[in-house]
Amino acid sequence: MPTIIDLTSADVRFPTSRHLDGSDAMNTDPDYSAAYVTLETDGEHHGASLVFTIGRGNDVVVAALEALRTHVVGRRIEDLDDVNELSRTLIGDSQLRWLGPEKGVMHMAIGGVVDAAWDLLARQAGKPLWLLLAELTPEELVSTVDFRYLTDAITPEQALTLLTERAEGKAERIEHLRAHGFPAYTTTPGWLGYSDEKLVRLSHEAVEQGFGMIKLKVGNDLDDDVRRLRLARGAVGPGVRVSVDANQRWDVADAIEWMTALAPFSPYWIEEPTSPDDVLGHAAIRAGLGHHGIRVATGEHCQNRVVAKQLMAAGAVDVFQIDATRMGGINELLAVLLLAARYGIPVCPHAGGVGLCEMVQHLAMVDFVAFAGTTEDRYLEYVDHLHEHFTEPVRIADGAYVAPTRPGGGAEMLPASISDHTYPHGIVWAEGTTDSSTDLRENEHR
Amino acid sequence: MPTIIDLTSADVRFPTSRHLDGSDAMNTDPDYSAAYVTLETDGEHHGASLVFTIGRGNDVVVAALEALRTHVVGRRIEDLDDVNELSRTLIGDSQLRWLGPEKGVMHMAIGGVVDAAWDLLARQAGKPLWLLLAELTPEELVSTVDFRYLTDAITPEQALTLLTERAEGKAERIEHLRAHGFPAYTTTPGWLGYSDEKLVRLSHEAVEQGFGMIKLKVGNDLDDDVRRLRLARGAVGPGVRVSVDANQRWDVADAIEWMTALAPFSPYWIEEPTSPDDVLGHAAIRAGLGHHGIRVATGEHCQNRVVAKQLMAAGAVDVFQIDATRMGGINELLAVLLLAARYGIPVCPHAGGVGLCEMVQHLAMVDFVAFAGTTEDRYLEYVDHLHEHFTEPVRIADGAYVAPTRPGGGAEMLPASISDHTYPHGIVWAEGTTDSSTDLRENEHR
Numbered sequence: 001m002p003t004i005i006d007l008t009s010a011d012v013r014f015p016t017s018r019h020l021d022g023s024d025a026m027n028t029d030p031d032y033s034a035a036y037v038t039l040e041t042d043g044e045h046h047g048a049s050l051v052f053t054i055g056r057g058n059d060v061v062v063a064a065l066e067a068l069r070t071h072v073v074g075r076r077i078e079d080l081d082d083v084n085e086l087s088r089t090l091i092g093d094s095q096l097r098w099l100g101p102e103k104g105v106m107h108m109a110i111g112g113v114v115d116a117a118w119d120l121l122a123r124q125a126g127k128p129l130w131l132l133l134a135e136l137t138p139e140e141l142v143s144t145v146d147f148r149y150l151t152d153a154i155t156p157e158q159a160l161t162l163l164t165e166r167a168e169g170k171a172e173r174i175e176h177l178r179a180h181g182f183p184a185y186t187t188t189p190g191w192l193g194y195s196d197e198k199l200v201r202l203s204h205e206a207v208e209q210g211f212g213m214i215k216l217k218v219g220n221d222l223d224d225d226v227r228r229l230r231l232a233r234g235a236v237g238p239g240v241r242v243s244v245d246a247n248q249r250w251d252v253a254d255a256i257e258w259m260t261a262l263a264p265f266s267p268y269w270i271e272e273p274t275s276p277d278d279v280l281g282h283a284a285i286r287a288g289l290g291h292h293g294i295r296v297a298t299g300e301h302c303q304n305r306v307v308a309k310q311l312m313a314a315g316a317v318d319v320f321q322i323d324a325t326r327m328g329g330i331n332e333l334l335a336v337l338l339l340a341a342r343y344g345i346p347v348c349p350h351a352g353g354v355g356l357c358e359m360v361q362h363l364a365m366v367d368f369v370a371f372a373g374t375t376e377d378r379y380l381e382y383v384d385h386l387h388e389h390f391t392e393p394v395r396i397a398d399g400a401y402v403a404p405t406r407p408g409g410g411a412e413m414l415p416a417s418i419s420d421h422t423y424p425h426g427i428v429w430a431e432g433t434t435d436s437s438t439d440l441r442e443n444e445h446r
Numbered sequence: 447m448p449t450i451i452d453l454t455s456a457d458v459r460f461p462t463s464r465h466l467d468g469s470d471a472m473n474t475d476p477d478y479s480a481a482y483v484t485l486e487t488d489g490e491h492h493g494a495s496l497v498f499t500i501g502r503g504n505d506v507v508v509a510a511l512e513a514l515r516t517h518v519v520g521r522r523i524e525d526l527d528d529v530n531e532l533s534r535t536l537i538g539d540s541q542l543r544w545l546g547p548e549k550g551v552m553h554m555a556i557g558g559v560v561d562a563a564w565d566l567l568a569r570q571a572g573k574p575l576w577l578l579l580a581e582l583t584p585e586e587l588v589s590t591v592d593f594r595y596l597t598d599a600i601t602p603e604q605a606l607t608l609l610t611e612r613a614e615g616k617a618e619r620i621e622h623l624r625a626h627g628f629p630a631y632t633t634t635p636g637w638l639g640y641s642d643e644k645l646v647r648l649s650h651e652a653v654e655q656g657f658g659m660i661k662l663k664v665g666n667d668l669d670d671d672v673r674r675l676r677l678a679r680g681a682v683g684p685g686v687r688v689s690v691d692a693n694q695r696w697d698v699a700d701a702i703e704w705m706t707a708l709a710p711f712s713p714y715w716i717e718e719p720t721s722p723d724d725v726l727g728h729a730a731i732r733a734g735l736g737h738h739g740i741r742v743a744t745g746e747h748c749q750n751r752v753v754a755k756q757l758m759a760a761g762a763v764d765v766f767q768i769d770a771t772r773m774g775g776i777n778e779l780l781a782v783l784l785l786a787a788r789y790g791i792p793v794c795p796h797a798g799g800v801g802l803c804e805m806v807q808h809l810a811m812v813d814f815v816a817f818a819g820t821t822e823d824r825y826l827e828y829v830d831h832l833h834e835h836f837t838e839p840v841r842i843a844d845g846a847y848v849a850p851t852r853p854g855g856g857a858e859m860l861p862a863s864i865s866d867h868t869y870p871h872g873i874v875w876a877e878g879t880t881d882s883s884t885d886l887r888e889n890e891h892r
Contacts, residue, residue, distance in 0.1 A: 277549070
C-alpha cells in the first residue's frame with residue numbers, strides 16, 4: 001500500500017517557436033511545454049504526468065500543481081476507489097473550485113495530479129493504462145464518473161446499462177488493438193508556416209505511410225487556404241480524407257462563409273471554427289455547413305464535461321476531440337467518452353504538442369474497447385514532434401498507433417529531457433538564443 | 447504621460463471561515479481573499495485592483511499576476527486607447543490564451559491587471575470610475591469592446607446605434623445617481639450558517655434599512671429551506687422581494703423539483719441553480735419554473751462574454767449577475783452590459799466577498815447611465831463585511847449604494863489591511879489560530 005510522500009513539479013519547455021512547427025491561425029509562436037508532475041511514494045513505484053501548454057504561463061500551471069501538494073501527500077493509492085476519491089476531493093475542494101469552477105489553470109493542474117495517480121495505479125498493476133481501463137467492469141467504469149450536472153443527459157443507471165451492452169466483445173477488441181493498433185491521422189503536412197512544396201511532399205508521405213486522413217491549418221488568408229487545400233487534395237487523391245482546422249479564428253458568419261468557399265475540395269471536417277465556449281455558435285455553423293457534407297469538430301479546448309454534454313445534446317458537433325490535459329483528468333475524460341457513446345458521437349482525440357500523443361492514445365483505445373465498440377470514423381491525431389523525450393514514444397505502423405505495452409499512462413519523460421529543457425535554467429534555454437519568450441525569461445531571472 | 451515601472455502583487459486573505467460568514471451550499475468554509483495588484487508608475491498616480499477568491503488558490507492567482515509583469519512594465523497609460531490596447535494584448539497573447547482560452551485563473555488575473563489600468567486612468571482623470579465610464583461617448587464605449595465571437599449577437603455598428611439612442615438623458619441619470627444612488631439588496635440575513643433567530647432579526651433590519659429585496663442561501667436541506675423561507679417571508683412581508691441562491695448545487699431536474707417546493711413563498715429569483723457553464727440546463731430550468739413566476743438568475747461565475755451571449759440569446763436567464771473580478775476586466779464587463787442591453791436582460795451584479803461591492807458598483811452605475819437607462823428591476827447585491835479595509839468603503843443610504851466620489855475604481859485597500867492580512871506571514875495568520883487553511887499554510891512555510 002504505497003503512500004504518497006511528495007509531489008514534485010518541473011517547468012519544461014521546448015523552443016518550438018524557433019522553427020514554426022505548430023504554427024496556426026491563432027497560435028503563431030508556440031513553445032510546446034509541459035508542467036510536469038511526479039507523485040513520489042514510499043513504495044516501488046511513482047506516478048508521473050504532465051499538463052501541456054504552449055509556453056508563457058507554464059509557470060502558472062506549475063504554481064497550481066504546487067498548491068495541490070498538501071492535498072496528496074499522505075494519501076495511499078492502492079486501488080480504483082483511491083483514485084476516484086482523489087479526483088472528487090480535488091475537483092470538489094470548496095475553496096479551489098472558486099478559481100473555475102472546473103475550468104482553466106486550476107482544473108488542468110488537478111487533471112495533472114489525477115493523471116499521475118492513474119499512472120501510479122497502472123504501474124502497480126503492471127499494465128499500460130489503456131489495458132487497465134479496458135479491463136474495468138462496467139460497474140467500475142461508472143464509479144469513475146462524476147455525474148453531477150450530467151443526469152439530464154445520462155444517469156448512473158443508464159450508464160451501467162449502456163456499458164454492460166457495450167462490454168460484449170471486449171476481449172476480441174483488446175486483441176484487435178494488439179494486432180492492428182488504433183487508426184491515426186496526421187497534421188504533419190498542414191502547418192501554416194510550411195511552404196507549398198513542403199505541404200505537397202509531406203502529404204504524399206502521409207499517404208505512403210498509410211494514413212487515412214490528413215489535416216491542414218486554415219484561417220489566415222482565404223486565397224492561401226484555397227491554394228493549399230487544392231494542393232493537398234491533389235497530392236492525396238480522392239480516397240484520403242482531408243480535414244481543416246481554424247483554431248477558433250472565426251465568428252459564426254465568417255466560419256460559414258469561409259468554409260463554403262473551401263467546400264469544392266471536400267474537407268471532411270472543420271475543426272474549432274469559433275470559440276470553444278460557443279455551443280450555440282457551433283450548432284449554427286453545423287446547420288450552415290451540413291448541406292456541403294462538412295462535419296463540425298471541436299473539443300481540444302472544451303473545458304469540462306458540462307460543455308461537452310451541451311455540445312453533444314445541442315447537435316453542435318459531428319466529431320468530439322478530447323485532449324489529454326485540458327480537463328480534470330482521466331475520470332472526466334471517461335465521463336466524456338460515456339457522453340459520446342450516449343449521443344453516438346465519434347471521438348477523434350486531439351494530439352500533438354508534447355506528450356499528448358503518448359497520453360491520449362490510452363483514452364482512444366479504451367473508447368474503442370469499452371465505450372464506442374468500433375473504430376469506424378475514429379482517428380487519433382498524430383504529429384511527429386518530440387516523441388523522443390518519452391520513456392515509451394508512440395509507435396506508428398501502417399497509419400495506426402501501436403498499442404503501448406509498458407506499464408503506466410504514457411506521460412513519463414526521460415530525466416535528461418526534463419533537465420535540459422527546464423525553464424529558464426536548462427541548457428536549451430540558458431544558451432541565450434533569441435525566441436518569443438525572451439522577455440519572460442528575463443523576468444524570471446529577476 | 448506616466449509609464450508603468452513595476453507590477454506588485456500581494457496574497458491577502460481574511461479568516462472569514464472562523465465565523466461561517468459567507469457559508470452556502472457549495473462554499474462551506476470561505477476565507478475571503480484578494481490577489482491584490484498594483485501598477486506603479488513614474489508619475490503622480492498608481493493603479494490598484496484585485497481578484498477575489500475564497501482562500502486556497504489565491505497564491506495561484508498571484509502567480510498569474512506575476513506572469514503578467516513583463517507585459518505591462520514600460521507601457522504608458524495616457525488615455526482610453528492605451529487601456530483598450532492593454533486589454534487586447536493580454537487577452538490575445540498567443541501563448542497565454544492556451545491556459546483558457548479566456549477563462550479561469552489566467553483570465554481573472556488579466557482582469558485584475560486591466561482593472562488596475564482603468565483605476566490608474568480614473569485617478570489621472572480625477573474621477574470615480576463610474577463617472578469616467580458614464581461620460582464616454584457611444585463611440586468610445588464601443589471602442590472598449592472586443593467583438594470577437596459576439597457579432598452573431600451584435601455588431602459594432604448595431605452597438606453604436608443602440609448606445610447612441612440610450613445616450614439621451616445621460617446627464618439627468620448622472621444627477622439622479624448623485625442624488626439617490628443605486629438600489630441595493632442584501633444577502634446579510636441569508637447565510638446557511640445563521641440561526642433562525644438571526645435570520646429573522648436580520649430580515650427585519652433589512653426592511654428597516656430600506657432594502658427592497660433580501661436573498662437567502664438554499665440547497666442543503668429542503669425542509670430547512672422551506673422553514674427559513676417561510677420565516678423570511680413572514681419577517682419582510684409581501685411587499686419586499688425574497689430571492690434564493692443555490693450556488694450551483696443542483697442538476698436540472700433537482701432544481702425544478704426543489705424550487706417548485708419553494709414556490710408557495712414567491713421567491714423572486716433562483717440564483718445559480720446549476721453549473722454556471724450549463725446554458726442549456728439553465729434554459730430547461732427556466733422553462734420548468736416560469737409558470738411559477740420564478741426568475742432564473744446567474745452570472746457571478748460566468749467565465750466570459752461568449753457564455754454571457756449564449757445565456758441571453760438562448761433565453762436561459764431572466765437576470766444577469768456580473769461579478770467584478772471573474773472575467774477579463776472592465777472591458778469585458780462593458781461587453782456584457784452591451785449584450786444585456788441588446789437582449790433587454792436586467793443586470794443585477796453579484797457582490798460581497800471582499801472588495802466586490804466597492805468595485806462592481808461602478809459597473810452598475812454606468813449600466814444605468816449608458817446601457818440600460820433605467821434602474822427598474824435592477825438591484826446591486828450588498829453584504830456588510832470587510833468594507834473597512836478600503837480607502838473608500840461603500841456607503842448605503844435608504845437601501846441604495848451612494849455614488850462614489852473619490853477618483854479610481856474602488857479596489858484600493860488600506861496599507862495596514864494588506865500587511866496585516868498578507869498570507870501566511872501577516873499578523874492575522876501568524877497568530878496560529880486553527881482554520882480551514884492550516885494545512886496549506888504549513889505547506890507554504892516549507
